[in-house]
Amino acid sequence: VHNTIPEINAEQLQVYLSLENLDLSSNLISEIKASSFPRMQLKYLNLSNNRITTLEAGCLDNLSSSLMVIKLNRNRISMIPPKIFRLPHVQFLELKRNRIKIVESLTFQGLESLKSLKMQRNGISRLMDGAFFGLGNIEELELEHNNLTEVNKGWLYGLRTLQQLYVSQNAITRISPDAWEFCQRLAELDLSYNQLTRLKESAFVGLGLLEKLNLGDNRINHIADGVFRGLTNLQTLDLRNNEISWAIEDANEAFVGLSRLDKLILQGNQIKSITKKAFSGLEGLEHLDLSNNAIMSIQENAFAQAQLKELVLNTSSLLCDCQLKWLPQWLSESHLLQAVSVSCAHPEWLAGQSLLSVDPDDFVCDNFPKPQIRVHPETTVALRGTNVTLMCSAVSSSDSPMATAWRKDSEVLYDADIENFARYQRQSGEVLEYTTVLHLFNVNFTDEGKYQCIVTNHFGSNYSNKARLTVNELPSFLKTPMDLTIRTGAMARLECAAEGHPPPQISWQKDGGTDFPAARERRMHVMPEDDVFFIANVKMEDMGIYSCMAQNIAGGLSANATLTVLETPSFMRPLEDRTVTRGETAVLQCIAGGSPAPRLNWTKDDGPLTVTERHFFAAANQLLIIVDAGLEDAGKYTCIMSNTLGTERGHIYLNVLASPNCDSSQSAIVHEEDGWTTVGIVIIVVVCCVVGTSLVWVIVIYHMRRKNEDYSITNTEEMNLPADIPSYLSSQGTLSEPQEGYSNLEAGSHQQLMPPAGSYMHKGTDGGAAPLVICSDCYDNANMYSRTREYCPYAFITEEDSLDQTLPNIRVQMPKETYTARTQNETSALGNLLADRDVPVFLTNHDKKSDKKISSQQIIEPFQVPLWGGSKDLACSHPQFLHHPLAHEAPQPLRSDDIANSDRDQTSPRACHRLREENFD
Template identity: 85%
Template sequence: MAPAPQGVREEPLLDCRSGPLSRLLFLAQAVFLLLPAARAGLCPAPCSCRIPLLDCSRRKLPAPSWRALSSPLPPDTASLDLSHNRLSNWNISLESQTLQEVKMNYNELTEIPYFGEPTSNITQLSLIHNLIPEINAEAFQFYPALENLDLSSNIISEIKTSSFPRMQLKYLNLSNNRITILEAGCFDNLSSSLLVVKLNRNRISMIPPKIFKLPHLQFLELKRNKIKVIEGLTFQGLDSLRSLKMQRNGISKLKDGAFFGLDNMEELELEHNNLTEVNKGWLYGLRMLQQLYVSQNAVERISPDAWEFCQRLSELDLSYNQLTRLDESAFVGLSLLEKLNLGDNRVTHIADGVFRFLSNLQTLNLRNNEISWAIEDASEAFAGLTSLTKLILQGNQIKSITKKAFIGLESLEHLDLNNNAIMSIQENAFSQTRLKELILNTSSLLCDCHLKWLLQWLVDNNFQHSVNVSCAHPEWLAGQSILNVDLKDFVCDDFLKPQIRMHPETTVALRGTNATLTCTAVSSSDSPTSTVWRKDSEILYDVDVENFVRYQQQAGEALEYTSVLHLFNVNFTDEGKYQCIVTNHFGSNYSLKAKLTVNEMPSFLKTPMDLTIRTGAMARLECAAEGHPAPQISWQKDGGTDFPAARERRMHVMPEDDVFFIANVKIEDMGIYSCMAQNRAGGLSANASLTVLGMCAALWVPALLGTFL
């Protein structure tokens, strides 16, 4: 068999060695293989042809072998691949009218290659992983049609103002170089066309303000640099930017207005940095932002008005941060948000109604936090999430689920409760939802009469194959899947989980006095039991608590646990709603919330003074008091509320100025005026006498006094 023409790969032929049919098949296959070469002309010796690609990659031939490319390239060759050849220079001119793309990746080039006349037609040039040390404007003068340039993984250290000539470049990749300096104006010659810039994995530590005067740029990547601080107006001039990626820089500070001017930006990625706060200062101007990714930072706080300037967000990722609480104002303004990821934080406090503004939210991820109470205490944590379809609560130390836990989640379809060691689930706990998928794995279930309903519910909703639930108690059912337990075996012979028998009571105390709150629970289990107190849904530490336990036999043998919270010298900061939580191996129970109100008796800041005045003048009496709650100020005259001046509309009371006026004073206004300060804690009064002199007295009294003197 004759060898294949040079440059055409040999393919196995049909092994038919005799007969007319075999010869016909052989000729047909040979013609088929030769058609591409006949159509394209012979391939240059070092390469293979798959028109429009001329593939010369991975040949690793000595320099003279490449001279074959100086002959005319096959017609219709649009792409030339010279990658992986250890080429250190290129001085061969090509002959081609159709060449548009050249790849010389993974070589040892130290300068931009020149290909002769075809260079002016090249639109895509890829020089990844070479040894090019600088960007030479003179070399790019020969590339007037170039639109896509990839110089990633070279040894370029700076981008100068003179690096690029004026050209119509649209895509520029300078990632994985050694760039430390961006000179002012370094991209100005590309401002009319550039759409994408990638500067990832460099050594940039500072971005000079307004360096990016690129009005058409849509995508900018600055990942894995050394940028620590971003000043205000840094990105001004990027009017069309849609996406900015700045992951893994170590950014610790975003100054106010850091992204101002990015009026059309839709996506901002800031993962793996050192940000500690989300506030409106650095979000100022991002009115079109739709995706914000701030995971893997050190965010501890979301300021109350953080989202004032970016209310179009549809996706927010705050996972893997250091959030411990979600205050009521945490998400105000995000009515368009669809996805919220708060997983892997340290959230212990969720304010009631914190999600009420998120009526459009569809996915909420709260995995690996510490919010068991949000499910166990039947609070209003999820109120307002009417569109939520997916809720992830895995790894939150949840032990029990109440029947009110998911109230308001009427659209919920997917619920993930994995890794929670759940022991009890109240009947109808999921009745408010539209669950289609339930992820639940627990081997800790307390299989008593209160759990009998769950077996049939799992079967009715076809969840028996997607959950892994087994009993831990009673001991004779331990390890059995709930699906294999007979209904008659779900019995209540005891009450292992603590039951609250006495709840703390609402209390009013005077400032400076002491207050106590008491909570009592019982359990038939002798497993270790603990009690903690919460104020406004946050656990109290460093408080004075006395705990007692006693054995009782009323209505069955049980242990009674009493916890007394002592509050000494109470102040206004002690006001709030208090609650005790009693926990043992079988779960927790939560008392009702008792409100503590701290009052303070009024005390005067200003008291009225005796006043002597002539008729027709204006009387002015001052009175002000403080207390908690703020006292109300009222006035009396001679022990009553009959004011002649009031009847004649000559009296003016101005509480905000602490002043009582009587205009055009008359003799009948004379008397004892009492200022009364009153609040819930009590009241007190201060008196002043008003003496009114007639016109005659006003004349003779001074004269008489002068005679005696």
């Protein structure tokens, strides 16, 4: 020690092979060579305070069997080669005050028994990943006074047994979230005198066994909520000389989770006020240091939860009002006066006086010099890109200038757009109201957080409630599903991805609902991480419109894609041969399936199918119906289905049998008779129902008319009435029983005695014209059986037809003998005309016959058919026609009392046209 030895010579040490302690410190040794030491039983080696710059590989190998302590402090070592220390028994290694800047990976591998490594004051700026790997028994690592900037799990890798880590006096600004993953047995951590400004929530995750934590003399101004929550075994926490006054003043319970904390040091943190929740959760706290803080107010019961045995408090800035009246008595009762030195600063007449000597009656609240928050900012939800305004207002009775600040997530916003307004108002004296407004323009997701305003004056600070700002964004699609056409049995793949804030939830619908046939059959697969929707083994029922729905609290949107499933044509039912009896109806079924829907064609006997009036197709040609099947219809019928994917054919054999026990001619007759029997029965039943109902109504009307007065009207054969007088005024009588050929219609509950349209001839009982008719269409709101029921003349208001245009005013008469001479063929022709026009025929007659003799030349035998356009030629072919009235539908009603006074000229609301005598030749 303290010599000028320039080097270590192995030959000189040969005589000391049993030596255990060797101290060569404070010499001039510059290097250690591989041959410097002989094989010795050395346990302690001190080479500190030399000029060593180089350590050769294997320089200490001859000491590996016994060496336990190595000291290389105060040398000039700048680099340590990897794996140079192959010393399995070394427990203590000191490399303090050297010039090591970088520690490479695996530098200390081979020191399996090392428990303590000290590398202070080296200027280390970088620790490579795995720098300390191999130190399987390390317990203490001292890295103070270096230039480390970050704590991360890379250089801490492998230190699973580490219990004490000292990294004070560095330049650490960040603790990575997973820094302590490989050293969770830490009991003591010293991070003092660094440049930490923030403690994130993940700063100490994994340190559940930590007992002592020193964060003093940093620049910490932000402590995340719950940052200490996992430190359940922490006993000492040193936060001296930081900037965390808000943690105490804001009542945010920053120390929740430290139930075993025994000592808390908060000196020098610019604390001005202490709220009653400042130390919530510190049930085991016994020592509290609040020295060097200009504390002005302490809320009552602020220390109630702690079991304090020592309170260090020195302040001369107390606001001695009614809210501090409790403190002197509590200090005395808790026996905590020994380290307490407190005095008043306000009110002025108590300034400088010790708190303990103030009379209890002097603690009064005449005013409120400390700011009081009246308007707190409100929680807001905004869409991305919009503007947001947060407002905060406070009042104070002091003239002291007020200053405001806004914080986001407990961090001060230095570059915020803030407007401040101050005014005086009268409120139990003159008070100062101070309003601050925070403007956030074009908000983005980075603006989300908790906002809070702080109002400060000379007497302290007050904190508003925290208002949360949530920024949402409507969903927008990154990927949209595309229309897909696919064959059955294949895999359908639909993509859909959307972004938004919060991230939207993706859901699927089919045809507007949530019923997925593929889901029921476990053929549907949704891959959230890949934004893909799969349908395996696609079937026809999977075809439809699929909607991708993107939804978040801001809104939602959807995108549609059509899944088209293609399927080759196929028979949905087996084709069945048919056997029918001649004359029956044969139905051949070819139920087709496929997508797109196949087109069907039929052939017979491998040739074209000749379609007659007996062949019908139904259900898109899937049914071939053959009516009245004959022997010629028998044969092979082929159903041909085709679409874009292919063609399919199927055969049906139709066998037509002759009727048993009959020859062919007889069977045809019998079949025809059987075929029309059913139709005839139906027609007879319908006709009977109609006729029966008509007879009932006619009988009822007949008896009702018999009760009415008779209407006497002069009857003349050649009576020419004015055009505006209805022709039915030329006869007298009531409705008689219906004559042959009378047709009756029912419309609802009314008996319709005249059809809705058309012109008709009427026959009287005497063979003359009898145009008197009662029309139920005229009784819209009247009683049919009233004595004053109305009569309806037939007026020409029907739609135009050819006869009306050609013969507007013709009276047609025909000699009876001429008419009777007509053949049945002509009568049949007229009947066919009636059938073609599908118009019912109504016939009327007179109740009374005229006493006048009628000449044979003027016997009127009117045709009981309507004169439609189709009968125009017929009328012209009979020059012998006599005059006969022609009536049309839609007459205006004529009251019965007007008919009774028929001797007076009465003009109907709508005139009835007469037929005049005309020569058609």
